[in-house]
Amino acid sequence: MIVDPYKVLGIPDTATDEELKKRYRELSKKYHPDANLGNMEAAEERFKEIQEAYRQITDARERGESGYGRVTPGYTPDRNYSSGYRPGQGAYGGTAYQYQKKPQQEGDRRTYAEYEDPYFGFGDFFTRWQQSQAQNTAGAGASYKTYGSGVEAAAKYIHENRYDEAIRALGAVTLAKRDAYWYFVAAIAHQGAGNNLTAVEFAKRAADMEPGNTKYRDLLRLLQSSGQRYETRGKNYGEVGAGATWCLSMIALNLLCNCC
Amino acid sequence: MFGYVTINKEDLTIREYERYHSFYCGLCHTLHKKYGRTGQLTLSYDTTFLCVLLSALYEEPLKVREGRCIVHPLTKHTERYGAVTDYTADMCILLTYYKFLDDWKDDKSRQSRLGADALKKHVDEIAKKYPRQERAVRDNVALLSEMEAKGETNLDLVAGVTGRMLAEIFVYRADEWQDELRYLGFYLGKYVYLMDAYEDLEKDLKKGQYNVWAKERERKDFEALVENTLTMMMSEAARAYERLPIVTDTEILRNILYSGVWLKYRLHRNKLLSEEGKGGAK
Numbered sequence: 001m002i003v004d005p006y007k008v009l010g011i012p013d014t015a016t017d018e019e020l021k022k023r024y025r026e027l028s029k030k031y032h033p034d035a036n037l038g039n040m041e042a043a044e045e046r047f048k049e050i051q052e053a054y055r056q057i058t059d060a061r062e063r064g065e066s067g068y069g070r071v072t073p074g075y076t077p078d079r080n081y082s083s084g085y086r087p088g089q090g091a092y093g094g095t096a097y098q099y100q101k102k103p104q105q106e107g108d109r110r111t112y113a114e115y116e117d118p119y120f121g122f123g124d125f126f127t128r129w130q131q132s133q134a135q136n137t138a139g140a141g142a143s144y145k146t147y148g149s150g151v152e153a154a155a156k157y158i159h160e161n162r163y164d165e166a167i168r169a170l171g172a173v174t175l176a177k178r179d180a181y182w183y184f185v186a187a188i189a190h191q192g193a194g195n196n197l198t199a200v201e202f203a204k205r206a207a208d209m210e211p212g213n214t215k216y217r218d219l220l221r222l223l224q225s226s227g228q229r230y231e232t233r234g235k236n237y238g239e240v241g242a243g244a245t246w247c248l249s250m251i252a253l254n255l256l257c258n259c260c
Numbered sequence: 261m262f263g264y265v266t267i268n269k270e271d272l273t274i275r276e277y278e279r280y281h282s283f284y285c286g287l288c289h290t291l292h293k294k295y296g297r298t299g300q301l302t303l304s305y306d307t308t309f310l311c312v313l314l315s316a317l318y319e320e321p322l323k324v325r326e327g328r329c330i331v332h333p334l335t336k337h338t339e340r341y342g343a344v345t346d347y348t349a350d351m352c353i354l355l356t357y358y359k360f361l362d363d364w365k366d367d368k369s370r371q372s373r374l375g376a377d378a379l380k381k382h383v384d385e386i387a388k389k390y391p392r393q394e395r396a397v398r399d400n401v402a403l404l405s406e407m408e409a410k411g412e413t414n415l416d417l418v419a420g421v422t423g424r425m426l427a428e429i430f431v432y433r434a435d436e437w438q439d440e441l442r443y444l445g446f447y448l449g450k451y452v453y454l455m456d457a458y459e460d461l462e463k464d465l466k467k468g469q470y471n472v473w474a475k476e477r478e479r480k481d482f483e484a485l486v487e488n489t490l491t492m493m494m495s496e497a498a499r500a501y502e503r504l505p506i507v508t509d510t511e512i513l514r515n516i517l518y519s520g521v522w523l524k525y526r527l528h529r530n531k532l533l534s535e536e537g538k539g540g541a542k
Contacts, residue, residue, distance in 0.1 A: 017502075018507060020505075021505035021506065021507050022505075022507050024505045025319075025505050025507065028436070028505075051436060054505070055503075058502075058503050062499070062502075062503075190416070194416070194420055194423065194446055194447075194450075195416035195417070195420065196416070196447075196492055196493075196496060197415055197416045197489060197492065198414075198416050200492070226492075226495040226496060226498075226499050227488075227491050227492055227495045229495065229499075230491060230494060230495030230498050230499075230518070231491065231495075233498070233514075233518050234518045234519065234522075236518070237268060237271045237515065237518055237519035
C-alpha cells in the first residue's frame with residue numbers, strides 16, 4: 001500500500017474525480033513503458049506506482065472514505081496476457097468458467113496473508129475480481145498450491161483470489177453442515193467469481209442465521225452498496241414517458257431500426 | 261446485438277446527441293466500407309456504446325466526415341471513426357455471425373444460414389486478427405446453447421456466459437485497462453442477457469421454450485425481483501465505468517449506463533401494465 005497516493009499523483013486530496021482522472025491519464029502517458037524505451041525499467045516502476053495510487057484513491061472514494069481507505073493488496077497487470085482462452089473444467093452447479101493465462105511468477109502478487117484482515121479484505125471486490133481473472137487454475141504448474149475441500153480451504157483459495165476453486169471446495173460441504181459461516185465465505189467466493197446475485201442471497205442467509213453477527217450484516221450491506229450508489233446517480237435522469245413505444249422513440253432518434 | 265445499451269435522447273443536449281449519432285454513423289460507414297451491405301446489418305446500439313467508450317478511453321484521433329446514408333439519403337450527417345471503430349466493426353461481424361449460426365441451429369431459419377454464409381469469410385479474417393475474442397464468442401455461444409438445452413435455472417450462471425463473451429469483446433487490447441473493461445463488459449453482458457430473457461418471457465412461456473426467468477415467474481414479487489436483478493448488474497457495470505479514467509464524452513456514456521439501458525425495460529413494463537389495465541395479458 002502507498003502511504004500517500006495523492007502525493008504520488010501530485011494532486012491535493014480535494015481534487016475532483018475529473019481532475020484525478022485527467023492527472024492519471026497525463027502521468028500514465030508520460031510513464032508508460034512504451035513511451036520510455038530508453039529507460040523502460042525505471043518508467044515501468046513509476047508507472048506501476050501511479051496505477052496503484054490511482055486505484056487506491058478510487059477504492060477509497062468509492063467507499064466514501066476520505067484519506068487513504070482500507071488496505072488493499074497490490075495489483076500487477078499481467079502484460080504477458082496471451083490469447084490462451086479456454087473454458088475451465090467442471091460441470092455447472094455453481095462453478096464458473098475461467099480464463100486460463102500463462103502462469104505468473106511466484107511473488108508477483110502480494111496475497112491477503114500479508115494483511116491482518118478478518119474480512120479477507122472483502123472491501124475490494126474489484127481488485128480481487130481482476131486478480132482472479134489472472135489466475136491459472138490447477139494443473140498449470142507448481143506456483144499454485146491446492147488446499148483440498150471444505151470451508152477453511154475455500155478461505156485460503158479466496159485469500160489467493162482463486163474463487164472458482166473456493167466454490168468447488170465449498171461444494172464439498174453437505175447441505176446439513178452449511179452454517180452461517182459457510183454462507184458468509186460462499187458469498188465472498190461467489191462475488192469474486194462474478195455471481196453477484198448468489199453472493200447477496202448467501203450473505204442474506206448468513207445474516208439471517210446469525211442476526212447478531214455484525215460481520216455478516218456488514219458484508220450484506222457492502223454487497224448492496226453499489227446498487228444504492230447506482231440508483232442515486234440514476235435519479236439525475238428523467239423517466240420514460242408512459243405513452244411512448246420503442247419504435248417511435250427510435251424514429252425520433254432518427255436511427256436505423258433493425259427490429260421492425 | 262439486442263439494442264438495449266442505448267441513449268435516453270431526452271436527457272442529452274443536442275450537441276451530445278449529434279456526437280453520439282456521429283459515432284453510430286461512423287460505425288455504419290466503417291461496416292459498409294469493410295463488409296458491404298451485409299456488414300451494415302450487423303450494426304447495433306450496443307456496439308455503438310463500445311465504440312464511444314473505447315474512443316473516449318484511448319483518445320485516439322478520429323476522422324470526421326460528412327456523409328449520406330441509404331436510410332436517410334436526403335440529409336447529410338457527420339461521421340466519426342478511427343481505429344477503435346475498425347475494431348468495433350469487426351466485433352459486430354463476429355457477434356452477428358455466431359448469433360446466426362446459433363439461430364440456424366435452433367430454428368433451422370434459412371435467413372440465418374444465408375446470413376452466416378455471407379459473413380463466414382470475414383469471420384475467418386477477424387479470427388486471425390483477434391483470436392481471443394473469436395474464441396470467446398464461439399465458445400460462449402456454444403456453452404449458452406448447452407445450458408439452455410439442459411434447462412439451467414441459475415441466473416448468475418446462465419447470464420454469466422453472455423457476460424464472459426462480452427467481457428472479451430470489451431477488452432480491446434491486453435493492456436492496463438483490460439481488467440476494468442472486462443468487468444464492465446461482463447456485467448453489461450449479464451444485464452443484456454437477463455433483459456432480453458425478460459422481454460421474451462411471455463412469448464417463451466406460451467411456446468414452451470426455454471427462458472431463464474421461467475422458474476421465478478410465479479413469485480408474487482417477480483417484477484421487483486427482475487428490477488432488482490437488472491439494477492445489480494448495471495450497478496457493477498457502472499462502477500467499473502467510474503473507475504476508468506475517462507474524461508471525454510462522459511455525459512453520453514453516463515446517459516447510456518444510468519438511463520438509456522432502462523428505456524426498453526420501462527417501455528416493456530408500461531406495455532404490460534396497460535395490458536393488465538385492459539384485463540389482458542396476465
